[in-house]
Amino acid sequence: MKVLEATGIKKCFGGVVALSDGNFSCQEGRITGLLGANGSGKSTISKIIAGVYSADAGEIRYKDRLVRYRNPNEARKDGIAMVYQNLSLVPDLTVWQNIVLGAEEKKRLFLDNKAAKNLSKEIIDQLLPGLDIGKMVYELNPGEMQIVEIAKAISAEPKLLILDEPTSALEKAQVKSLFRFVRSLAERGVAINFTSHRLWEVMEICDDIIIFRNGENVGSLDFERDGRDPERIVSYITGDVQKVKVSRERRKNGGKSVLEVKGLNYGKFLRDVSLDLKKGEILGIGGLAGQGQHELLLALAGNYPSVDCVATIDGEKVRLNRPANSIRHSVLLVPGDRELEGLFLKQSVYTNVIFPKLGLKHQPLFTPRAKYRKECERAVDVLSIKTSSLDMPVRTLSGGNQQKVVVGKWFSFSTNVLLLADPAKGVDIGAKRDLYGYIVNQVREKGISVILYASDTEELAEYCDRVLIMYEGQIVASLEGDDINEDTIIATSMRVR
Amino acid sequence: MNKARTASGSSTLRKLISKPEFSILLILVVMFTITAVLQANFFEKRSIVRNINAFAPLILLTMGQAVVIIAGGLDLSAGSALSLVVCVLTFVMRKASPETGAWAILAALVVAVLIGVINGIGIGYLRIPPVIITFATSYMWLGAALFLRPTPGGESVDWFKAFYDFSALPGASDSLKAFGSWMPPALILLLLGCLMWFVMKRTRMGRYIYAVGSNGNSAYESGINTAKIQMQACVINSLFIFLAALFFVGQTMSGDARMGDPLTLKAIAAAVVGGIALTGGRGSVYFAIVGALIMSFVNKIIFFANIPYAYQTLVSGVIIIVAIAGSQTYTLYRRRAMARESTLA
Numbered sequence: 093m094k095v096l097e098a099t100g101i102k103k104c105f106g107g108v109v110a111l112s113d114g115n116f117s118c119q120e121g122r123i124t125g126l127l128g129a130n131g132s133g134k135s136t137i138s139k140i141i142a143g144v145y146s147a148d149a150g151e152i153r154y155k156d157r158l159v160r161y162r163n164p165n166e167a168r169k170d171g172i173a174m175v176y177q178n179l180s181l182v183p184d185l186t187v188w189q190n191i192v193l194g195a196e197e198k199k200r201l202f203l204d205n206k207a208a209k210n211l212s213k214e215i216i217d218q219l220l221p222g223l224d225i226g227k228m229v230y231e232l233n234p235g236e237m238q239i240v241e242i243a244k245a246i247s248a249e250p251k252l253l254i255l256d257e258p259t260s261a262l263e264k265a266q267v268k269s270l271f272r273f274v275r276s277l278a279e280r281g282v283a284i285n286f287t288s289h290r291l292w293e294v295m296e297i298c299d300d301i302i303i304f305r306n307g308e309n310v311g312s313l314d315f316e317r318d319g320r321d322p323e324r325i326v327s328y329i330t331g332d333v334q335k336v337k338v339s340r341e342r343r344k345n346g347g348k349s350v351l352e353v354k355g356l357n358y359g360k361f362l363r364d365v366s367l368d369l370k371k372g373e374i375l376g377i378g379g380l381a382g383q384g385q386h387e388l389l390l391a392l393a394g395n396y397p398s399v400d401c402v403a404t405i406d407g408e409k410v411r412l413n414r415p416a417n418s419i420r421h422s423v424l425l426v427p428g429d430r431e432l433e434g435l436f437l438k439q440s441v442y443t444n445v446i447f448p449k450l451g452l453k454h455q456p457l458f459t460p461r462a463k464y465r466k467e468c469e470r471a472v473d474v475l476s477i478k479t480s481s482l483d484m485p486v487r488t489l490s491g492g493n494q495q496k497v498v499v500g501k502w503f504s505f506s507t508n509v510l511l512l513a514d515p516a517k518g519v520d521i522g523a524k525r526d527l528y529g530y531i532v533n534q535v536r537e538k539g540i541s542v543i544l545y546a547s548d549t550e551e552l553a554e555y556c557d558r559v560l561i562m563y564e565g566q567i568v569a570s571l572e573g574d575d576i577n578e579d580t581i582i583a584t585s586m587r588v589r
Numbered sequence: 590m591n592k593a594r595t596a597s598g599s600s601t602l603r604k605l606i607s608k609p610e611f612s613i614l615l616i617l618v619v620m621f622t623i624t625a626v627l628q629a630n631f632f633e634k635r636s637i638v639r640n641i642n643a644f645a646p647l648i649l650l651t652m653g654q655a656v657v658i659i660a661g662g663l664d665l666s667a668g669s670a671l672s673l674v675v676c677v678l679t680f681v682m683r684k685a686s687p688e689t690g691a692w693a694i695l696a697a698l699v700v701a702v703l704i705g706v707i708n709g710i711g712i713g714y715l716r717i718p719p720v721i722i723t724f725a726t727s728y729m730w731l732g733a734a735l736f737l738r739p740t741p742g743g744e745s746v747d748w749f750k751a752f753y754d755f756s757a758l759p760g761a762s763d764s765l766k767a768f769g770s771w772m773p774p775a776l777i778l779l780l781l782g783c784l785m786w787f788v789m790k791r792t793r794m795g796r797y798i799y800a801v802g803s804n805g806n807s808a809y810e811s812g813i814n815t816a817k818i819q820m821q822a823c824v825i826n827s828l829f830i831f832l833a834a835l836f837f838v839g840q841t842m843s844g845d846a847r848m849g850d851p852l853t854l855k856a857i858a859a860a861v862v863g864g865i866a867l868t869g870g871r872g873s874v875y876f877a878i879v880g881a882l883i884m885s886f887v888n889k890i891i892f893f894a895n896i897p898y899a900y901q902t903l904v905s906g907v908i909i910i911v912a913i914a915g916s917q918t919y920t921l922y923r924r925r926a927m928a929r930e931s932t933l934a
Contacts, residue, residue: 165810179807180810182803182808182870183803184802184804184870185800189796194813198792203792203793
């Protein structure tokens with residue numbers, strides 16, 4: 093029996109269309125998977141169903157009645173529970189207190205803690221036996237927190253359970269016991285919506301899947317009827333149409349090493365990462381979202397004091413534990429989240445562009461304003477940053493131009509290696525072309541080397557000479573030559589091939 | 590696995606001594622011992638009662654402050670609120686007619702609750718930063734108190750002495766006096782405050798106060814009315830202030846619009862010494878008592894150590910910093926040691 097059906101869902105964030113025509117339905121006792129590349133709209137539709145976002149157009153029918161939830165609470169009261177990627181737990185309460193939070197039973201005047209503990213223990217024992225329900229949530233590791241989050245959603249006895257990437261923080265054994273439990277829930281008649289990046293997981297747990305690409309659903313498979321064919325799923329995800337071959341000639345591997353890293357470890361994010369960047373090379377870092385790519389670039393830029401790794405830059409050994417070390421060797425980072433990391437939003441374009449210079453050794457006592465302004469003007473000119481004056485607060489610029497300012501910060505530095513962390517995220521096509529045009533020019537003219545992480549596979553396929561694929565903090569594949577196309581990158585990222 | 594089980598007895602002890610609460614209790618024991626050594630008659634019944642009387646107001650205010658801080662707020666108006674409630678009590682009471690005492694208590698209770706509601710609306714519903722809204726309201730309470738009592742004075746009914754000392758009560762029976770000699774009213778007020786929190790902690794409100802202070806967004810997503818909880822925390826604080834006001838009037842039999850002011854920051858500092866995180870969600874209201882005791886012992890130590898008056902304030906500041914830094918360093922050290930052990934295992 094159909095529990096929920098969503099048709100023609102549309103959703104825009106600002107000017108960006110996240111979902112143009114989303115359709116989704118799920119049935120009692122079945123586990124329906126949602127698949128798609130980064131930014132395909134699969135997460136957006138889950139959140140619309142759970143009441144986190146409201147749809148711009150389209151309708152949702154739940155138990156044969158039209159619904160429109162204004163917040164997650166309304167949906168939960170109706171029996172739709174969602175497990176969030178970003179956790180909704182309270183760190184200073186215990187596990188069992190979190191599981192019943194907001195739905196505590198009372199026994200006369202006082203809270204019925206005994207019943208709450210029993211209920212929590214019953215759920216936790218099925219999900220992760222051995223977890224002490226009296227522990228404070230801040231003492232748990234991310235995997236355990238994720239389990240508690242799931243337990244909290246289940247304690248409300250939902251009719252529809254939405255699991256948005258529930259396994260990203262879990263270890264193999266935890267995933268196994270989670271799957272057993274999810275299956276038993278389905279057998280009790282709960283409809284389950286399961287989103288994951290990991291294709292193998294989806295094939296193992298789901299009864300049928302819906303595939304999203306560019307904001308619409310492009311296909312669905314019933315595993316019983318259509319069989320489990322990973323190649324077919326990947327072709328749905330990437331699209332059958334082959335993109336026009338890239339005209340740029342890829343550099344052949346070889347030449348002098350510029351940056352060499354061996355056995356880089358950082359917590360659970362990076363495991364034994366080794367790479368060797370050649371002079372004049374654009375090295376791409378690909379893979380599913382959140383597999384350690386961002387952490388890798390930050391580590392190379394010296395952002396993690398605890399990283400104990402010696403890199404070789406131009407034949408010289410450098411400890412990567414302070415940003416100043418990397419900057420001194422002209423290894424420069426362009427951070428991805430410009431609002432959080434890259435810019436002082438309320439300061440002027442000028443202040444932002446010259447800021448890195450102020451941290452250099454041997455600065456003159458007074459800033460040579462005229463000289464710096466000239467340099468800043470040139471940066472604005474070369475990068476074609478659209479601003480009415482150098483003194484405009486960066487906040488007033490468009491996203492693409494803001495990102496150019498982040499790149500412009502390093503303009504007057506002698507650059508050796510440029511680390512780009514998703515530089516074109518949320519940037520319009522024109523600005524994107526400007527940005528990459530500038531970078532490719534720099535590579536060609538000045539012989540600098542680039543490590544590029546892009547969440548958009550198209551950018552990797554177009555600009556890179558070599559692409560490394562990361563999975564769970566490790567580099568699992570290195571693609572070269574004709575292997576660098578969207579199809580192969582996505583298939584390798586999902587570990588199909 | 591087996592090895593871990595056999596070592597579990599000593600590891601429970603290790604866990605215990607690595608808790609921040611343990612280091613706070615340790616500091617209390619140190620302060621207590623120093624005071625006991627310096628004050629010759631420390632263990633005599635009379636000086637114990639005197640000490641309890643001297644400590645009670647700060648303890649009550651610290652407990653109230655702790656509730657607000659745990660809920661993610663801060664009350665800079667607590668001292669002025671205490672002054673205002675005291676002034677209301679002495680404004681209503683007439684020495685000649687004992688029944689005015691009951692009216693005064695009722696009026697003071699209404700004013701106290703109103704104070705909490707106003708602070709709570711500002712913090713919870715209007716989302717004004719707590720430091721700012723309570724700083725502003727502290728002037729309102731002070732202004733109102735000055736309006737009721739421009740100069741120190743006022744009168745009180747005789748039976749209000751029951752809040753300070755049963756033996757000072759006119760016509761008290763011998764048995765009541767005997768009871769009062771080992772159970773001073775201040776201690777009864779403190780126990781009443783503890784009982785109040787004991788009950789509330791076991792209701793939804795008590796649980797939610799921690800949840801809201803720990804992570805307001807998560808609490809909201811779980812369906813908790815966070816603004817209401819913050820307001821309730823402010824009202825509970827007001828009830829503690831109300832208890833302190835009863836004690837003050839019982840002691841001085843008069844009112845003063847500026848008497849409470851110095852207690853505000855002392856109570857906040859005492860809460861911090863007691864291990865209550867200013868970021869909210871963490872700490873225990875009972876440990877606020879320990880914090881207030883440590884602060885009070887510091888004052889006594891300075892008094893008995895014959896430190897010249899000019900340096901007393903300076904020294905008390907230094908001692909508080911040493912106490913907080915010491916307890917945090919100790920906890921950090923123990924945690925590190927435990928982490929090392931667990932990685933070795």
